[in-house]
Amino acid sequence: MTPFETAQLWRQANGYIGRGGVAVLFNGEVQSWVNTLRNPEHWQPGCIAVDEEGHTWTAIAGNERDGALMWLANDEL
Secondary structure, three states: OOHHHHHHHHHHHHOOOOOOOEEEEEOOEEEEEEOOOOOHHHOOOOOEEEEOOOOEEEEEOOEOOOEOOEEEEOOOO
């Protein structure tokens, strides 16, 4: 299952369809939803954020303890 499919199933199950924002996944499981993509230091490197249109970003650099350094877009926006 793709990150987008996983995020969509989670959005449907939890009432987040049409609310915008991003679902954040780690190791293929949704960890949380946030209304806007921000604060990479709150997420471990390797987390993937997915919006409702299917755009994705990956949290990169940093470490598990201090969080990621930045969100890197996986798609051309």
